[in-house]
Amino acid sequence: MSASASPPKSSLDALLEEEEDLGKAIDRALLTRLWQWISPYTGRMVLTLVMAVPMFFSQITPTWIVMTGLDQHIVPVLADQGIIEQSPRSDLDLPFLEPLLTPPSGFPVLWWLGGLMVFGYVLFAGLQYLQTLVMVSTGQSAMRDLRREVFAHIQKLHLGFFDTYPVGRLVTRATSDVEHLAEMFSAGLVLLITDLMKMVGFAAVLFWVDPYLAMWTFVVVPPLALAMVVFRFKVREAFRATRVLIARINATIQETVTGMKVVQLFAREERNQREFERLNGAHKDAWLKSIWYDSALFSVVDVGAGVIAALVISQATESVTAGTIFFFLRIMGMFFMPLRDLSQKYSVMQSAMSSLERILQLLDTDPEIQDPPEPWARHVGQPGGTRVRGEVTFENVWFAYNDEEWVLRDVSFRVAPGEKVAFVGATGAGKTTIINLLTRLYEVKRGRILLDGVDIREIPQRELRGRVGMVLQDVFLFTGTIEDNLRLGRSDIDEEGIRRAASAVEADRFINNLPHGYATEIHERGTNFSAGQRQLLSFARALAHGADVLVLDEATSSIDTETEALVQHGIHVLMEGKTSLVIAHRLSTIEDVDCIYVLAKGQLVEHGSHRELLAHAGVYARLHALQYSGEGAAALAAGR
Amino acid sequence: MSAVADFVQARETIASNRRAMFRRLRGYVLRNWRSYLLGIAATVVYVGFFALFPKTVQWAIEALIAGVRGPDLWGACGLVAAVTLARASARFFSRVTIFNAAREIEYQLRNDLFAHLQRLPQSFYFTWRTGDLMSRAVNDLTAVRLMLGVGLLQVAQTPFMIVSAVGMMLWIDPELTVWVLAPLPIFIGIARLFGRAMHSTNLAVQVGLADMSNHLQESVSGISVVKAYAMEETTDRKFGELTQNLYERWMHAVRIQAGMPAITGLLPNIGMLMLFVVGGGKMMAGELSVGEFFAFFLFNIELTMPLFFIGWMFNLIQRGTASMQRIDEVLNVEPSIADRPDMLDVRELHGEIEFKGLSFEYPGPDARGAALSDIELRIPAGSVVGIVGPVGSGKTTLASLIPRLYEVEDGSLFLDGNDVNRIPLGTLRTSIAVVPQDSFLFSMSLADNVAYGLPETDPAHVLAAADRAQLGKDVVELPEGYETLVGERGVMLSGGQRQRAALARALALDPKILILDDTLSAVDAETEAAIQEGLSAVFEGRTVIVVASRVSTVRDADLIVVIDEGRIVERGRHDELAASNGLYARLARDQDAEKTREGGIAAVGGGE
Structure with a gap:
């Protein structure tokens, strides 16, 4: 099945x-x-x-x-x-x-x-x-x-x-x-x-x-049994070949249908047809073979029953009774059943x-990232202990997704509680990696990451991820209602909390317009929502979960102007009073953060506030200047 | 009133569809008439021996009972063996010929379906979903084959087997026959009830299974969210509930299914019971011989299978014809884009393109009005034309009409002065190469993908094309170079690599007209610049249509056409258009600002 x-x-x-x-x-x-x-x-x-x-x-x-x-x-x-x-x-x-x-x-x-x-x-x-x-x-x-x-x-x-x-x-x-x-x-x-x-x-x-009849009967049994078993296995073999071939045939049809535009544009029809017919023919031949053995098997079983009947009767001695013959015919029928099913069980x-x-x-497969072995007894998050204040420190962090292809090289920085910082750099410069490491979705290769002075490897993952809220670029919505998607299984978040979060980021406006409001079912991973609406939902989600440190991967997908304003508003609400790390894809949105880190090829090349960086006249300043000069950008892009 | 009319009309369509379907089916069957005729002849022989076998056993037993022993008995026993052998051979022959014929038809039908699918225009694939087509090509074809194979064999033999076996039994002893067959209706009733119960519990299992695997699929797809929000326990618990639910559904189903062997064993056992009790009494009364008892015993066993097959046989035929109808539906779609009788003898193109008052609307139920209106555009051979416009303005549609991917009206599109509809498709598509937006690659080696439009894969040709598309440096990084399997079942290439491979594939054709449909959107600025530089050499001697959403891509074109809402709103060179205060200038301003940021950041980051 x-x-x-x-x-x-x-x-x-x-x-x-x-x-x-x-x-x-x-x-x-x-x-x-x-x-x-x-x-x-x-x-x-x-x-x-x-x-x-x-x-x-x-x-x-x-x-x-x-x-x-x-x-x-x-x-x-x-x-x-x-x-x-x-x-x-x-x-x-x-x-x-x-x-x-x-x-x-x-x-x-x-x-x-x-x-x-x-x-x-x-x-x-x-x-x-x-x-x-x-x-x-x-x-x-x-x-x-x-x-x-x-x-x-x-x-x-x-x-x-x-x-x-x-x-x-x-x-x-x-x-x-x-x-x-x-x-x-x-x-x-x-x-x-x-x-x-x-x-x-x-x-x-x-x-x-x-015993005498049985002996005669079992003279015939071995060759019959052998033929049955051999034919069965031959059928299996041929049948397996047909299954592989039909899977290939269907995959070919599927691929050809999906890429039909290319097929037709490149006038490939005839060659495709030839190749397809060859594959289809091989499938047919495998079947013909399987049919041959399968039919032979049926016939062997038929012959077996008849030959045994003939043999039993012909070898009957004076003492053999009608009952004995009946018994032999019937039991031999039963004897062959398991033999026939043998190959299936095999x-x-x-x-x-x-x-x-x-x-x-x-x-x-090694899970690689595991919780610390000893019970978590640190001060963080413990009842009566100190709550996370929200200080994030990267100490000489190195990371590679594949061995030695360093994505981050010796990155160190410290974000004070309540501070807002942004990371800028090209795709592949390592911005998103910073988020993945901080939430321990991936493990650092060298160096360490501290949350309020504690190495994150010593914090249970559940605890860590409860404290560090993530807003990801790709907003994944699960099957279920909107409310389920905001709560994400946390039973300690009540309806009131969810509504408050949604209204704070102004997601409630479009939610309330839906036919069933918060109880609206999400279909097909939320494709019925616009990119902007999905963003707002993910903000509400993060806000409802009440993390102390917020990491935000700014969406790159285009959003209409009206929603864009809502999204910007949502981001501000979300970051309020929290240590926030923003991965910026657009410079304009981060001018008012406390500190901007510029990443290039996995290294931090500059940092400072927007104004400081401009004054410093370095990479950031050049970037910023380029925004207002199309000519310069073109020159830069072409001249490299 | 009209509802009734609709209904009548719908009924008539279905009836005529069925007639057309049977006509097609008959065509396939007639093509293989020899096999079917032979197979049916063999079946008749088989049924004859099938009915004779118990009688031969009866004769042998009667001789035995009469005291015959040793070599005198061998004649009767030899007959049993001979009839058995004849029966088995006829059965073998009938199965092999009929099943082979069915496989042959399946083979022909699948070839025809594939060929037909390749002939159908793009507009067909707009309205038919891949999943639907696949289900017809896979499931329905299987149902048709079952109908023509097992179904036909059963139709040919089951009624005869039942009639001949029951006839023989009646001939031996009508009263005993009635007793042995009397429980049959009860048995059929039980089996039917049972089948229905099994069907509904199986359905419930399927639902449980779907729920479970949906949750599984979703949790894996959304694993980053699951981890980010520490949802593991919740999803684990949910999965636990779903597996438990599935388990319970299974157990419910099994409680019924486990009774299946008992039910199938019931029929021969009830027959045996009747035979023993009633037949035994008759034997003692001298009304039935021991030999006849044995014949009855064998008939009883042999009747079991055909009786089981009857219901199944009707089911096979019903499903088979319904499926054939679904396949027929696809085969009946006219391939509207094909060479026409009034085709011109054009062997090659020079590259001049002219749109004359062309309007175009996508076919299908959810068409949204005209996609293009009143397009007047002449592109001289050898020129480079850029087509820009906002998303959904009709740029790609305009480019797709040139290689006749969609139908255009006669007299609206001309290549070298010839109506596009009258140019042989072979000439058209080997002279025009398109690099589509989605750069679809097939599951074959990279070399075969590059040589996709060529008669064969020639390494030198592949290398040259790949070089011009700047693909060479990526190939070095692939595990097996040009022999690396790509596409859906192969190595995952990046968006940029795929686009360059698609570009190489187009360049390998050495086309007269090259259409780049927003080709370089997934390539970073550095690579785009490099490709563009290489391309300017490639552009030489060809007509090039560059569809672009980035204005920078078409800056150097001989002519830039700006499209908005399906109409040409501006045309000219970059400088002219940038200076005028129209849509182009606005797009240019917006995108320049955007590009500056990207390009600038990429520059700092050192690209990718």
């Missing part, structure tokens, strides 16, 4: 990925680790295995009864009438069943035995029902637990991980990979064992009933193993 909600693209990708690396069905190293998820369910798995024994006996009961009925009751009557000449067999009598098989006097014996058949079938069906229930519930419980573990782990991973791991793939880990693994519980391992047990049981019963195991490997790989 695949997630119907995920876009087709990612599911195709997942299919390709999942089909292309299939390994062993049983990998011992992986199984050892799997044990931790299995162990809570050992009881249930043992129960399933134990249930297989009564299931086996109840499954053969109706057949046994028909055999007994034929041999003990019907054939003797016919023999008495002289229709056939044969004496009833007595070597199969089971004394302990005797009273059960004998009807109370006056009760027609066939109806009595028929009743016992019903009883046998009901018992078998009941047990089978229970077994399925136990197995599936085990699988589902394991799946639920594993899923939670995967999810919790994903959330612990540091942000850098998400830059390299596509969302679709993560979703696949927690959905279809977990499902494959759970399938092993419900359809793989245990059934594989019980099936083998059953087959041994069937063979044993046949040998007990008539492939369940196989995909479970490769899913397990991928899940473990994810779970083994």
Whole structure:
């Protein structure tokens, strides 16, 4: 079952990925680790295995009864009438069943035995029902637990991980990979064992009933079984090829449709068609192969049933009765069933193993950023302790997203409580990185960051992020109401607080105009809101959460003039009385901050107030002057 | 009154659609008539042996009961084996031929669909969503194939199997037949109730699954917000609730599903019970022979599968025809942009473009009036023309009409004096190269992407084009150079790199007309300057249309056309337009100020 909600693209990708690396069905190293998820369910798995024994006996009961009925009751009557000449067999009598098989006097014996058949079938069906229930519930419980573990782990991973791991793939880990693994519980391992047990049981019963016939029967079984297993595996193989190919075909169609404009502009249609037909043809050929083996398999099963019937009858000795033959025909039918399903169970195991490997790989990924081991006992944020005053210090901070490609080099600065500072510089100069480091979404490589004199690595992340409020460029809205999006799960923020925050940044005006006000549902990540409205929502969000230090990544997306004024107003409200760090993309908005830091190639090259920097006649002054001289800018841009 | 008329009309459309669909379907089936004929013949043979098999067992058993043993019994047993072999071979042959034919049709239909999609104009892709098309190409095609394969096979054999098996049973003993088949209606009733319950619980599981994966997807996509606002516990709790909810839905579904094997086993077991109780009585009364008992036993087992298939068969056919109709809907869309009968024999273009009173409106239900009105514009071969204007003014639309991406009326657009609608599409699109705004790259190597419009990937050609687009220095940084897989399933290129790759792809064509649709917007000032410098050499001998939102990009153009709300409002050279106090001058002022900041900061920061 695949997630119907995920876009087709990612599911195709997942299919390709999942089909292309299939390994062993049983990998011992992986199984050892799997044990931790299995162990809570050992009881249930043992129960399933134990249930297989009564299931086996109840499954053969109706057949046994028909055999007994034929041999003990019907054939003797016919023999008495002289229709056939044969004496009833007595070597199969089971004394302990005797009273059960004998009807109370006056009760027609066939109806009595028929009743016992019903009883046998009901018992078998009941047990089978229970077994399925136990197995599936085990699988589902394991799946639920594993899923939670995967999810919790994903959330612990540091942000850098998400830059390299596509969302679709993560979703696949927690959905279809977990499902494959759970399938092993419900359809793989245990059934594989019980099936083998059953087959041994069937063979044993046949040998007990008539060793000579059984011997002859089992002469035919090995080649038949071999043919069945081989054909099944061939079908699987061809089928897997078709799955890979169809995923590629569909990905090709999808890509061609998406890029159709380019296809047509570059008159690529014919070549595309040729390539597509080749791929499509390969898919067809793989299918034809699969159809061939699949049909051969059906025929082998057919032949098997007939040949065994012919053999059993032809090898019958004087002592063989009608009941015996009936028993053989029926039980051999049952014997081949598990054999037919063998390959299916094998492939369940196989995909479970490769899913397990991928899940473990994810779970083994180091979260990198972790809370301090010892309980948080510092003064910050403790009841009765000193609250954060809002002093931020960077001490010789170095940082690189990739090894040694330094984004920040030896950056040091101090922001006093209540002070407002701004960072300017080109894209890639390291402005946004400062925010990511201060909130510990990424870890500094060298140096340290202090919040009120405490290294942020010693503060639990939850605590830290509660104190440092972030307003990000990209305003992400979750499914839910506007109110949910402002509260973000903090139960200590009441409705009043939310409304106050929204009205302070003047977001309430447009919210109140919505059909359901604060209860308006946000659809598709809030695409129904304008960039400006989303900004206002994110301000209200930050304000409601009442951080002491505010980091603000100014939006670059264009906003209409009217909303722009609201946004500017919102920023002022937001920064009031808080230590604020603003990442500025437009110089005009930051002229009144206390201190401006100019970043270039990861280094702080200048700092000071707007006026000081202008007087200093350095980089900032040049930038500022350029704003009012188009010619100069063009010269600068072209002259470099 | 009109509602009724609408309804009648709608019914008629559906009926005529169905007729058209069956006509198309018949075409495909007839193309493969030999396979189907052979397959059906084999099926008839199969059904014959299928009905004969239990009888052969009956004869062998009767001989056995009569006391025949050893070699004398081999004849009867040999017949059993022979009929079995014949039955299996016929079955093999019928399955392989019919399924292969279905696969063949699937193959042909998919090729035709793909070819058709490639012929459909851009306006089609305006109104049809990719997801919808994909679902037709994937799910509906599968449904059609199932109908033509398994569906057809079952139609051909199931009724015969049932009729012949029941007929044989009736021939042996009508009364016993009635007893054995009597529980069938009850069984069908139970199975149907069961199926319905299973369907609704499965639906509930799907909903639970969708909720769970939506939350998962959202939490991962918004992970930076989750972390910034320390929401981990909340989202964890929510996820826990959703997984629990899913678990409960599953368990609810399983409580019903787990009964499925019991239900499927019910039918042969009830038959067996009846056979034993009633048939046994008849045997004791001398009304049924032991051999006939065995024949009944085998018929009872063999009837199970066909009886199960009946409901499924109708379902397959119903879904198959509905799906074929959905595919037919796409195939019925006329490819409105194609070579026409009155096509001119034009092999190459020189590059002169002329719009004569051209007006254009996007097709489709949510068209917003004219996108372009009364465009009069003559572009001499070899000149560089800049088109500027605010967002949504119609610049890109104007450029898209030149390679005939959308339909224009006859007599409104001429290339080298020929109506664009009468120029062969092949000539048109190999002589005009466009660098589109979104610079879409395909999931293939970078070299193949650059050579996308060429008959084959020639390394020297690729290198030259990449060099002119300033792509060379980026290639060095890629893991496998020009062989690096790019596109959606490959390495992520930056916006600027993608644009340069798209530029290289266009230059590789060596086009007579080059259209740059806001090509360099994602490139920083430094690179843009470098590319522009390199481009001026490339512009030589071509007609170049530069669509730009930045005024600076078109500063040096021979002619600048300013578009606003679909109309040409100004035209001239940069100096003239900047001096006049119109829209261009205003745009130039605004953007200069903006660019100064960006350019200035980039300069200080050392670019990227």
